[in-house]
Amino acid sequence: MQPTVLEQIGKRKEDNVVYTVTANCQDCYRCVRFCPVKAIKVSGGQACIEDDLCIKCGTCVRECPQNAKTIRSSTEEVKALLASGRKVAVSVAPSFAAVFDGWRTTRIPSALRRLGFEYVSETAEGAKLITEESFRSTTGGNICTACPAVVNYIEKYRPEHLDSMIPIVSPMVAHGRALKKRLGAEWAVVFVGPCAAKKQEALRPEHQDAIDAVLTFTELLDWLEQETIDLSTCTESDFESYGVLDEARLFPLQGGMLKTGGISCDGTEADVIHVSGAEDVMELLRCRHGNGSS
Ligand code: SF4
Ligand code: SF4
Structure with a gap:
């Protein structure tokens, strides 16, 4: 083998x-x-x-x-993937706009192509896919599973909420699978995003078909520096993304999933709760145990 x-x-x-x-x-x-x-x-x-x-x-x-x-760094792993001769696509999490703000936003696709990625796409596509699917199947649960740290927490500490998790993969996994379907199973897909938990999520046995490696934005910044790729010398260019993604780019913000689904929500509704941060998530799960709403 x-x-x-x-x-x-x-x-x-x-x-x-x-x-x-x-x-x-x-x-x-x-x-x-x-x-x-x-x-x-x-x-x-x-x-x-x-x-x-x-x-x-x-x-x-x-x-x-x-x-x-x-x-754990994955930069060497991604370099080895690119050097292996396989075609490699990259899926960039929507929060990239907070890291590479202003004029840098439009230079990132070119910088990623200079690193060797042949197809440069936005994970917002996956956010759109899972939002549509989640709204179709709300009877299957009501806790969004886009954050792997929340999934880990429920699995390890609050298993009484397992049945409340929406049985749909995260935007990262959905996008990885969509890209391999679109481009061909021989392509590898690297995800670039903000957090450690995505690395562990990609390694789960049930996600092995979706994502081949995960880089954090910090790793990407370091790699660009190592290669002396200065964003100011990169041309402006577009991601190779399908469809209109304006709202889906807001997915990582509080309430972003609803916005992605075209639902206007100011956070005052009693039946929809947005929380972020470990302490608030833990508190919410403590409170909601037994009353079944989220
Ligand atoms: S925060 Fe933890 S790992 Fe960091 S220096 Fe202190 S004890 Fe060590
Ligand atoms: S702070 Fe988070 S990442 Fe660090 S040991 Fe605790 S659970 Fe793990």
Whole structure:
């Protein structure tokens, strides 16, 4: 059997997506205090992540003052994929506009083509697909499953809500599958997005057919710098996306799924609740247990 790209570069699928660079850790235990699910334990004086308990929310990475809590890098994996001769498409999460704002927004497609991606597309396409499908099948649940950290939290800590999760994949997975259907199964798809949890979501056995690797925006920025690709020298160009995506580009914002579905909602409705952040999600799930609305 052919070695996978991960095997070629000496990484294993089960390697933790979020881990500790022990040499950088100053044992301040800030990460222990901020982890929303208490997945970091002090062992031998060091703050270690217990992977079985971790929901990959990335809070410890953000809070660690020493950059000791780290998201596993996938840049070498993606470079190996591009070097393998396979055609590679990239799916860019809509939140890219917050990272590459203003004039940079229109240069990103060209910069990604310069890195070697042959098809440059927006994950907003997947957001549109899953929103339409979710609205068709609301009897199957009422908790949106677009965020893998929320899915991890429910699976690990609040299984009483499992039946309330809308049984539809995330925009990333839907888009990966749509791209492979459109371009051909021989194409690889790399997702670029904001968070660690997407790396773990892509590795789940049921998603292996959709996404071949995941980069964070930080990894993309570092890679562009390594290659000395300056966005100001990239031409303006468009993504190769299908359909009108204006509303779907708002999907990552609070209430964005409703906007994507063409539903105007100001957040005051009693039967629709938007929350973001681990603490608020946890609080909501504590409150809603037993009353069945979301
Ligand atoms: S916050 Fe960072 S430096 Fe402090 S204990 Fe955690 S990993 Fe170590
Ligand atoms: S990623 Fe989130 S859940 Fe995992 S150890 Fe860090 S703070 Fe805790």
